[in-house]
Amino acid sequence: LVEDGKVIAKRYAPGYSDANRFISWSTAKTMTAMLVGELVSDGRLQLDAPAPIAEWHRPGDPRSGITLRQLLQMSSGLKHTEVGKPIEASDTNQVLFVSGTADMAARAIAQPLEAKPGEKFEYSSLTTIILAEVITRTLTDSRDPKTRAKVYRDFAFERLYKPAGATGAFLEFDGAGTQIGGSLIHLPLDDFAAMGALLLDGKGADGSQVIAPDWLAFMKTPSPGKAIYGGQTWLNRFTADGKGPAIASMNGHLGQYVLTFRGAGRDGKPHAYVFVRLGNTREDKLDVVEHAMGKIAAGLVPGR
Numbered sequence: 041l042v043e044d045g046k047v048i049a050k051r052y053a054p055g056y057s058d059a060n061r062f063i064s065w066s067t068a069k070t071m072t073a074m075l076v077g078e079l080v081s082d083g084r085l086q087l088d089a090p091a092p093i094a095e096w097h098r099p100g101d102p103r104s105g106i107t108l109r110q111l112l113q114m115s116s117g118l119k120h121t122e123v124g125k126p127i128e129a130s131d132t133n134q135v136l137f138v139s140g141t142a143d144m145a146a147r148a149i150a151q152p153l154e155a156k157p158g159e160k161f162e163y164s165s166l167t168t169i170i171l172a173e174v175i176t177r178t179l180t181d182s183r184d185p186k187t188r189a190k191v192y193r194d195f196a197f198e199r200l201y202k203p204a205g206a207t208g209a210f211l212e213f214d215g216a217g218t219q220i221g222g223s224l225i226h227l228p229l230d231d232f233a234a235m236g237a238l239l240l241d242g243k244g245a246d247g248s249q250v251i252a253p254d255w256l257a258f259m260k261t262p263s264p265g266k267a268i269y270g271g272q273t274w275l276n277r278f279t280a281d282g283k284g285p286a287i288a289s290m291n292g293h294l295g296q297y298v299l300t301f302r303g304a305g306r307d308g309k310p311h312a313y314v315f316v317r318l319g320n321t322r323e324d325k326l327d328v329v330e331h332a333m334g335k336i337a338a339g340l341v342p343g344r
Contacts, residue, residue, distance in 0.1 A: 077255035
């Protein structure tokens with residue numbers, strides 16, 4: 041738990057310490073969105089232009105209308121099953137762990153539409169892999185996997201991780217050199233908190249502006265298709281009975297959370313908080329975890 045940039049509480053389970061990196065799962069999605077924002081700020085990508093995926097821009101392909109905004113807000117309309125029944129029917133599991141590991145983006149890009157772009161919200165890890173591929177193609181024309189991975193890694197550290205003070209980050213790539221985007225970034229606990237600090241105000245460890253204010257505002261604006269989701273960022277998932285602060289968070293599989301919020305604390309003074317919980321909890325128990333975290337946030341910042 042970090043208050044105004046200072047760690048005020050920290051606890052590890054036995055066998056874990058500051059020496060460990062922890063797998064990110066879907067908290068990585070918010071980090072990927074931050075990198076997209078860097079390229080938008082540079083003028084190399086446009087939020088409401090058709091996504092620069094050449095495979096979609098062939099004559100008569102209805103996917104040519106998918107915008108970067110729609111990808112970021114999980115409303116591309118692409119056919120995708122995040123959690124299948126049985127579990128092996130999940131598109132995400134097939135691509136990440138079974139038959140798609142050589143070129144995950146190619147599998148994600150090849151999906152047909154099941155809805156008109158912008159009409160339907162559907163949470164999708166493959167969508168974030170497409171965003172990572174957009175970043176890579178914007179940075180380099182190379183098809184060499186090692187070159188592609190190096191260019192992406194260098195950009196991520198120069199523009200995001202080093203300015204945030206999260207230099208322990210380790211990024212995984214698929215066989216084509218695409219960063220996996222929606223998961224599989226490994227960071228120490230304190231580095232997760234540093235990324236959360238960026239989500240608060242876009243500022244790095246030295247106070248410099250890393251994420252442009254307008255991009256951060258976009259990430260934290262409710263999407264048309266789902267009010268508790270912005271641009272690869274969760275909003276107010278933890279508010280208990282309408283009490284407590286407004287929360288923007290990075291959420292990951294099996295109980296990983298980086299909550300960010302601010303407000304007048306019990307002392308009546310303004311405070312900014314980052315609350316990180318990295319654990320491994322069964323899906324059917326996560327409601328209990330989220331409720332407990334919401335109560336803690338509400339206790340730190342009473343009222344709305």
